[in-house]
Amino acid sequence: MDEFELDDRKTKILNAIIRNYLKTGEPVGSRTISKYTDLNLSSATIRNEMADLEELGYIVQPHTSAGRIPSDKGYRFYVDHLMAEKDREVDEMKQFVIEHTEKVEHLLQQAAKILASNTNYATMVTAPSYQGNKLKFIQLSYVDEGQILAVIVTDGNLVKNKIIPVSGPIDNETMLKLNIVLNSTLNGLTLEEINLGTIARLKEQAGIHSDIIGEVLDTLSQMMLQEDDIRVYTSGTTNFFKYPELSDTGKASELISTFEEKQQLASLVTENLLDENSTGIQVYIGNESSIQTMKDCSVVTAVYELGEGVRGTIGIVGPKRMDYEKVMDNLKVLKNSLDGILNKPKGKT
């Protein structure tokens, strides 16, 4: 619907304004456009058109007697309709050489860092959620009196562990039995598939030690629950200082604080992880994102999939006047680097 309220000429002018503003960061005036486009119109005509565009809400004037800059609506229009037109060369982009390390956390931290240094924006990478990830192996070990160690491995070789306190001592045979019961019942299931029936069956089989099973299951769900555990790796937060519109002390400080409060970031990103099964790229302009402090920023995110069902998000945060094309390209490339990396043979990618 939006696109019909703009005729061809207005679209061209808007495009020119936005592209120009992305480049320079300065409000752009009618005279500039008059020369920039192939429309061969005088600045006066452009002025008239610009007045219209402003009335329609695509551009705004920081103050009288200044040029125009894109509004959120303008950016949105650009991202949705104007941007894709241009084919761009990916070869200029630095490659993502991600060392295939054992530690997922290192991997992700690294990814965040590279993305930040490539784009010059602040970046975040959320650790994968266990959504839909299958249990592969469970092991209980009697470590110490009163303490059992539960180790859980899922597809994609994500490992979690927790110490569970128990009251009495437990003999080896019981441990063995519990392990067998747990593994035979739960292996191959996703967390969502463990229902009351499964639990009842488990407890029955465990007999006298059903309390331990209970503990284990609690642990399981606690572990896999996202809230508790969505880790977010960030990098390049000081990049905010590179953009005058964000670099005044107050704003930058708020933004960096938000990045320190990883939990907030997680929430921003989680919705799109759940809502959307598509692996597309999401763009939030200004207030479109749910985080107040980012009202002067744009957020671009993508979902990666380390292994089957092991999905997380990568994202960048920068000024609204960001190089959307470059950012989206970078995200795509990084996403591809990460996708399925856990299942790939060891070594460099």
Added chain:
Amino acid sequence: MDEFELDDRKTKILNAIIRNYLKTGEPVGSRTISKYTDLNLSSATIRNEMADLEELGYIVQPHTSAGRIPSDKGYRFYVDHLMAEKDREVDEMKQFVIEHTEKVEHLLQQAAKILASNTNYATMVTAPSYQGNKLKFIQLSYVDEGQILAVIVTDGNLVKNKIIPVSGPIDNETMLKLNIVLNSTLNGLTLEEINLGTIARLKEQAGIHSDIIGEVLDTLSQMMLQEDDIRVYTSGTTNFFKYPELSDTGKASELISTFEEKQQLASLVTENLLDENSTGIQVYIGNESSIQTMKDCSVVTAVYELGEGVRGTIGIVGPKRMDYEKVMDNLKVLKNSLDGILNKPKGKT
């Protein structure tokens, strides 16, 4: 030696200057001191004394016709000789209510956060090193074809795990045997105590599967090696903005970047973890710390001991003009809260 080059009056004046500057953050002039102290001296006399103090290097003038501010040497003198004099009330300090969570990492992140909000400085907490920590339990599990899971538990219930790739399949009996060998040989040893003799004995016992033992040992040392794994939790980095002398874009940005590069912070803190067995509090003023970017800051650190041999560092970074007394008090209290927390009964502390 230093203290002998200052007579009583100079000491008093220096003290007054520093205390005043700590409060206000403004260069302090002779007139202020003339009224502040009980010395009942005119500003002119103070001026003479100040000229002397400047020549001795305890104070400096930001520019002609400004008051004086303490030099690094001045701060050092204050911290070493002047500060302790005053007894302060701890009751004003907010308590550290640390929830005793299972996850050490949450615990430490929380500690950093509370410390930051208490002091209004940037804080860091390093995860404990394994220095001197004893192995308690090792378990190898055959998870998948070609993959063994190694789980290692140390005193203090720190758990580490790693997936080890193996070439051929391994039967249950072998696994059992390996586990017994590993545990019986290594339990109770610290990492440092595992020497070539131990290793040779292990491999011999393992027989045909000595390669796996080798892998496990590699993993062990890799895991416990500090370099690889000193995690640093930080908080309150945006507090730098609260102090004008640090809040200009350039400096603040550098500092925050340093806090993002956790590894650098780790190095700052590690030395004192190793060098010193005392549990005292370390103060680094300006260039006394090894990190260039912190030349305009003071760093105060303390060592905590979660469990026996499980030691890490807590520290705060702020302007040289920081409230040393408050900071040191806070560190002491936090240190006490953390000390031995792993061995304490579960629940609130």
Added chain:
DNA sequence: TGTTAGCACTCGTTTTGATGGAGTGCTAAT
């Protein structure tokens, strides 16, 4: 001899005013 009052001087900060330029909106001519 140590202390103090007084004064000239320095230097950073803040205020003020002037100037210039970029850009607009409107009107009248094409």
Added chain:
DNA sequence: ATTAGCACTCCATCAAAACGAGTGCTAACA
């Protein structure tokens, strides 16, 4: 419908001026 022209607005920049805090020095004082 388009354009040229013009008056007007507003911001940014710069320099000068006014200000104020604080010093160093000298000469007087106890």
